[in-house]
Amino acid sequence: MPIRLLALDLDGTILADLHTIPPRTQAAIKAAAARGVHVVIATGREYDITHKFVELLGLTTPTICYQGALIYNGSTGETIGREGMPVPLAHQLIDLARARRLALQFCLGETGTYVEAPSSLSRQTMTAVGATVQEVSDLKQVITTPPIKGLIVHPADEAETLTRELKNTLNGSLNVFRSHTTLIEITSPLVSKGHALATLAAYYDIPQAEVMAIGDHDNDIEMLAWAGLGVAMGHATSGAKAAADVIAPPLNEEGAAWAIEKFILQGSK
Incomplete structure (x- = not known):
């Protein structure tokens, strides 16, 4: 069956660095779109810092943002899906972050991203990706509607342990996972890139077998597992490798371009 829907992670998959899509990868993506494939970006980033890549690639399809918590089409202004975490759980997370002195920030989507006690690492990270984060004195006063996601920027050598501790403490009430060596993301348990991809497949009336996804990190696992x-x-x-059907070459060899060329442009299986 031909691939009709292609979901692409950004960081570690099609971005050679934080801001650059290599020429071969760009060409492969554009060629797939020209053939009528619905190409969508699926990222943990907010739409404001993702749309430049959507525009660069000439895409008019919806974008999966915030790990799947928001599906938004910037070309039409249509919101296809949105799933925030309950406010009481967000406030519980704030209490936990205060007790542990963690650099927790919340993304509210359309109204911005907020942090109460940023660390030097969190400031550096947000500056590097071009994100605008507003510092506030009391996050609880800002979080009065369901936030799309929480994000903790933490030293890489401690992030895995902290992720396990948060999972144990929250006991399934929220989804906790790493999307990068220093990034721990917290969302509603209903949120994943895989769920968002399934929503888009239904939106386009495309069967699961005709969906392809490419990713590299643990936040891509559900998406890789769900895709045909x-x-x-x-x-x-x-x-991520265990969830996938195929292992592509690494980023420095433009593995995403290889996969698009092989399975879409050349039609191999």
Whole structure:
């Protein structure tokens, strides 16, 4: 069956650095779109810092943002899906962050991203990706409607342990996972890139078997597992590789371009 819907992670998959899509990868994506494939970006980033890549690639399809909590089409202004976390749970997370002195920030989507006690690492990280984060004295006063996601920027050598501790403390009430060596993301348990991709497949009336996804990290696992053809990058985490059907070359060899060329442009299986 031909691939009709292609979901692409950004960081570690099609971005050579924080801001650049290599020429071969750009060409492959544009060629797939020209053939009528619905190409969508699926990222943990907010739409405001993702739309430049959507525009660069000439895409008019919806974008999966915030790990799947928001599906938004910037070309039409249509919101296809939105799933925030309950305010009481967000406030519980704020209490936990205060007690542990964690650099927790919340994304509210259309109204911005807020942080109460940023660390030097969190400031550096947000500056590097071009995100605008507003510092406030009391996050609880800002979080009065369901936030799309929480984000903790934490030193890489401690992030895995902290992720496990948060999972144990929250006990399934929220979804906790790493999207980067220093990034711990918290969302509603209903949120994942996989769920968002399934929503888009239904939106376009495309069967699961005709959906392809490419990713590299643990936040891509559900998406890789759900897609009819899941492709993990050669440098991907062990969890992402286990969820995938195919392992592509690593980022420095433009593995995403390889996969698009092989399975869409050349039609191999």
